[in-house]
Amino acid sequence: MTGSSLAPARVLTAIAVLATVALGIPLGATSARAAVTDPPTVVSLTFDDGNADQLAAVATLDQFGMKGTFFITTGFIDNPGWLTRSDLTTMAAAGHEIAGHTVTHPDLITLTADEATRQVCQGRATLADWGFPTRSFAYPFATTDAATEAIVQACGFNSARGLGDIDTRFGCTGCGFAETLPPADPFLTRAPDEVDTTWTLADLENTVTNAETAGGGWVQLTFHHVCAGTCDALSVDPAIFAQFAAWLSLRAASNNTTVKTVGDVIGGAVKPVVPVATTSTAAPGPGVNGVVNPSLETAGTNGLPQCWAVGGFGTNTASFSTVSTAHTGTRAEQLVVSNLVSGDSKLILTQDLGACAPTVTPGHTYSLRAWYTSTVTTQFDVYLRNAIGSWSYWTSSPYFPAGTDYAQALYTTAAIPAGTTGLSFGLNLILNGTLVTDDYALYDSVGAPGILVPATPTVTGSAVVGGTLTADPGAWSPADTAFAYQWLAGGVEIAGSTSATYSPVAGDLGKALSVRVTGSASGYLPPAAAVTSAPTAVVVAGALGVGTPAITGTAAVGALLTATPGAWTPAGLSLAYQWLANGTPIADATSAGYTPVAADAGATLTVRVTGTATGYQSASAVSAPTGAVATGGIGTATPVISGMASVGALLTASPGTWTPAGVSFAYQWLANGTPIVGATAAGYTPVAADAGKALTVRVTGTAPGYQSASAVSAPTAPVSLSTVTRIAGTDPYSTAISVSQGFAPGVSRVYLVSGTSFADALSAGPAAAHFGGPVLLTTLTALPAGVRAELVRLHPGKIVIVGGTASVSAAVAAQLVGIAPVARLAGADRYATSRLVAADAFGSLAATAYVATGADYPGALAAASAAARAGAPVVLVPAGGFLPDLATAGLLRALHTKTVKIVGGTADVTGLTEFWLKLQLGGASVSRYGGADRYATNAALNLNAFTSATTVYLASGTSYQDALVGSALAGAKSAPLYLTPATCVPRATLAAITRLGATRVVLIGTATALTGDVAALKPCA
Known part of the structure; x- marks a missing residue:
């Protein structure tokens, strides 16, 4: 378009006349107001971008003597649909302001600082070169930030306009109806929303009258297209614009409202042009890819990859998306075109001033490359940038075929024309279809990398488990291509199988094998390529x-x-x-x-x-056969005799472990080495004739297929004449009396406890032994007559009742009056009672104390004779997760206890209680004695307490009464008391009797409590 394209004067005059008539203004009329005192209102009529149809507005402005501000995108000028330099010259000569709007109209805040500076400064410099000194600037898309404002100021502009900051019916309610004069921020002046086809004449007039009514100020109206009929959405009808101009022309006289250019409103001199390089990078050297973000891996701010934009023209529907089906990396760009009537669509390098678009050298040719898949044919479209930053279509490549696998599009341009500074290109679609692109490249043809050409590999060998297959990569170009291998079974990679040969394994059975060969060559593109062979037959065993x-x-x-x-x-x-x-x-x-x-x-x-x-x-x-199998030899073991070597006490032979399993055993007992007639069982009870003799047992083993063998045990100690006696009544009460009769009259104390409840009674045994006195039992409500008679016989210095009236009633206590002084030791519970018994009996000196659970009786009774031997109390503590109270620790400290012996395993007295005792007693020694059961615990305690004894006592381990009263007697005699089942004696107990050298065993309890088998010292199984 040239200057001759301005509308003829008669047409413009007609539009103006129509506008005047439409407003009801008599031709040639003047304002009736003689003087105007309203605050000044200034209107600036601004036009963005440089669209050619803005010439209609220029004619209207000229008709009414108004001057407009035209924000020019320099890269668009002299292109179809845009103003020409000749147009701009005519407009400037008529007094209109030519202002800056960048080179290519980018969103400045999405650019790097360098690119944004080039866009702003280069646009101003180009206008200056064309003869248009500029003072004013408008932000493309009305987007800015502090950094962008600083760039505009640094490029020499005096002001810059935004949009959407003034109150209209279209938005920004409450923002005010005008910009202030002068503006608060000249580099972000406020203006109403841009005018579009929804604006009416009244909307335009209201922007002015609202400002006038609100006290004046500055109103900047922004227009893009001036067009009637089918137009862009950002359009104003020429007739409406003319009517508005006619109406506005009368406001100066009537309302003190004037029309000025932006530059005249802001004022200030035109500043010098700020020079700036037109491109940010040099043209790519030999072998250098000039494309920024070639693999599309870096995301941009517009939903597309960085440095890439959407291009196209005509009537069609295009959809762009980022997909993961990349040629390399993880991202590729997909274009889907549908409803195509005309034109094309494409992903293209951003057409900027150098941050993204590659710089090229005139006269050079360039190799353009991209990888793609497409459902239809595609081609490169190529655009060039000239010295002022304007872009234009240059050429297209031949078509590349459709394909479902990635292929490389390759095209070498003609020589770049003179005056060219940059190049943009992309693959397009001119048909409905889907195109996926990745890995773009632009190389100077001189030094451009070669193309790696792959071949199809083959596999030789038998597909048999354990066999060997060999890959032949085929003939690739160049000849020195390096290869890497990956074997696949059923299309799935086989881990670690990366050599040229492969031996099928069991997991490959029934699967076809193939090999993927990846070739690479330095200096070639792509740097590597992968091709997979045809599959083998399925693998067999x-x-x-x-x-x-x-x-x-x-x-x-x-x-x-x-x-x-x-x-x-x-x-x-x-x-x-x-x-x-x-x-x-x-x-x-x-x-x-x-x-x-x-x-x-x-x-x-x-x-x-x-x-x-x-x-x-x-x-x-x-295998080869062996010789004939010979008979074997029996593996013997040394028999062991258990039991007490005493007349009348049962001895038992244990043969030990012989081989093979299932050996049959025969026994022969010997006295001083001489066989005892008839003594051929596993058990033998010595008779009087054996007294003084050592006994042994010979065990003979036989088994089918084996020679018989014999082994003799170690001898026992000489058989003694020790006796087993029993102290018993008819029940626990009379048994206790019988035990008490082992004490002479005049004992210092007798302890009286419940015969039916063990809770309070357990600590009485060691206490009674400490004073050399017995423990007697009573019922809850009445003192048995035999017990009273025994108390009278004993004539003790004191009778101590252990437990409260719930265990031993006041009636029982009353029956003791006159026999001896009576004291009762009773606490709030069994634990408090135990402490009272210990404190009363041992005063302030008990270097050793035994700690047992109060939840059951076996533990305390197991420790009773050991405690009596040590002159120590048995103190009860809670079981389970309950800790003793501080009174227990206080008692042990008061007793000056230095050694604490815990009775039983952690199921009886927990490890937490053990830790608590160590913590409470400081440097005291705390140790634990326990076994698999109460009998083993009892044996462990006695083993620690006794090294010899002529007499041992046995009492039931399944009820507390006999063991309790027996512990007082055993303690008084410094003898151990062992707990035992009713029908046998634990082997550990029998071993202890032998170890102690005891010659007398005393059973405490009836034949029901301890049967004849116990009297015979029969070992437990």
């Missing part, structure tokens, strides 16, 4: 390599034979064994080792080894 089995060892009954399988392949196969006697499989003989049995005597043995491996056919091999 392989053949095992069979070894020769052998047998080692002596072929005799009971002697271990071992099979060695020999050398089998592949490694890791499974081997199974079957032993045979004279060629017949031996049932259950399926291990690598076999011990001949009696039935094998005289036979020859072999072993059959069968190998199996997944993916291989199974195979077997049989």
Whole structure:
């Protein structure tokens, strides 16, 4: 378009006349107001971008003597649909302001600082070169920030306009109806929303009248297209614009409202042009890819990859999206075109001033490349940038075929025309279809990388488990291409299989194998490419390599034979064994080792080894035979005699562990080495004739297929004449009386406890032993007559009742009056009672104390005789997760206890309680004595307390009464008391009796409590 394209004067006059008439203004009329005193209102009529149809507005402005401000995008000028330089010259000569609007109209805040500076400064410099000094600037898309404002100021502009900051019916309610004069921020002056087809004449007039009514100020109206009919959305009808101009022309006289350019409103001199490089980078050198973000991996701010934009023209529907089906990396760009009537669509390098678009050198040719998949043909569109930053279409490449696999589009341009500074390109779609692109490149043809040309690999060899397959990569170009391999089974990568050969494994059975060959060559593009071979036949099972089995060892009954399988392949196969006697499989003989049995005597043995491996056919091999199997020798052990070597006490022989299993045993007892007639059982009870003699037992073992063997035990101690006696009544009360009768009259104390409730009674035994007195039992409500008579006989210095009236009633206490002074030790619970008993009996000196659970009686009774021997109390503590109270710690400190012995395992007294005792007692020694059961615990405690004893006491471990009263007697005699079941004696107890050298065993309790088997000292099983 040239200056001659301005509308003829007569047409413009007609529009103006129509506007005047429409407003009801008589032609040639003047304002009726003689003087105007309203605050000034200034209107600036501004036009963005430089659209050619703005010439209609220029004619109207000229008609009414108004001057407009035209914000020019310099890169658009002299292109179809845009103003020409000649137009701008005519407009400037008429007094209109030519202002800056960048070179290519980008969103400045999305650019780098360098690119934004080029856009602003270069646009101003170009206008200056054309003869248009500029003072004013408008932000493209009305977006800005502090950094962008600083760039505009640095480029020499005096002001810059935004949009949407003034109150209209379209938005920004409450923002005010005008910009202030002068503006608060000249580099972000406020203006109403841009005018579009929804604006009416009244809307335009209201922007002015609202400002006038609100006290004046500055109103900047922004127009893009001036067009009637089918127009862009950002358009104003020429007739409406003319009517508005006519109406506005009368406001100066009537309302003190004037029309000025932006530059005249802001004022200030035109500043010097700020020079800036037109491009940010030099043209790419040899072998350098000039494309920024070539693999599309870096995301931009507009939903597209950084430095890439949407291009196209015509009538069609285009949809862009980022997809993961990339050629390399993780991102590619997909274009889908539908409803195409005309034109094309494409992803194209951003057409800027150098931050993204590659710089090119005139006269050079360039190699353009991109990888793509497409459902239809595609081609490169190529655009060039001239010295002022204006872009224009240059050429297109030949078409590239459609394909579902990635292919590389390659095109070498003609020589770049003179005056060109940059190039933009992209693959387009001119048909409905889908295009995916990735890995773009632009190279100077001189030094451009070569193209790597792949070949299709092949596989040779048999697809058999354990076999060998070999990959041949084929003939690639260049010849020195380096190769990497990856084998696949059923299309899935086989981990670690990356050499040119591969041996199929069991997991490959039934799968077809292939190899992916990746070729790479330095200096070529792509740097690498991968191609997969055709698949092999499915993998079949392989053949095992069979070894020769052998047998080692002596072929005799009971002697271990071992099979060695020999050398089998592949490694890791499974081997199974079957032993045979004279060629017949031996049932259950399926291990690598076999011990001949009696039935094998005289036979020859072999072993059959069968190998199996997944993916291989199974195979077997049989060893050479052994010699005839000989009879075996029995493995003996030394018999052990348990029990007390005393006349009338049962001794038991334990043969020990003999081999083979199932040996039959015969016994012969001997006295001083001479066989005892008839003594051929496992148990023997010495008789009077054995007194003084040491006893042994000879055990003879026999087994089929084995020679018999014998072994003799170690001798016992000489048989003693020790006796087993019993102290018993008819019930626990009379038994307690019988035990008490072992004490002489005049004892200092007698302890009286409940015969039916153990809770308060457990600590009484050691206390009574401490004073050399007995423990007697009573019922809750009445003192048995026999007990009273025994108390009278004893004539004690004091009777101590243990427990509250719930255990021993006040009535019982009353019956004691007159026999001896009576004291009661009773606490709030069994634990408090236990402390009272300990404090009363031991005062302030008990270097050792035993701690037992109060939840049950066995623990306290197990410790009773040991505690009595040590002159120590038994103190009860809670079980489970409950800790003792501080009074317990206080008692032990008051007793000056230095050694604490815990009775039982952690199920009885917890580890937490043990830790608590150590913490409370500082440097005291705290140790634990326990066993598998109450009997073992009792034995462990007595082992710690006694080294010798002529007499031991046995009492029931299943009820508390006999053991409690017995512990007082045993303690007074410094003898141990052992708990025992009703029908046998624990072996540990019998061993202890022997160890202690005891010659007398005293049973406490009736024959029901401790049976005749206990009296016979029969060992427990």
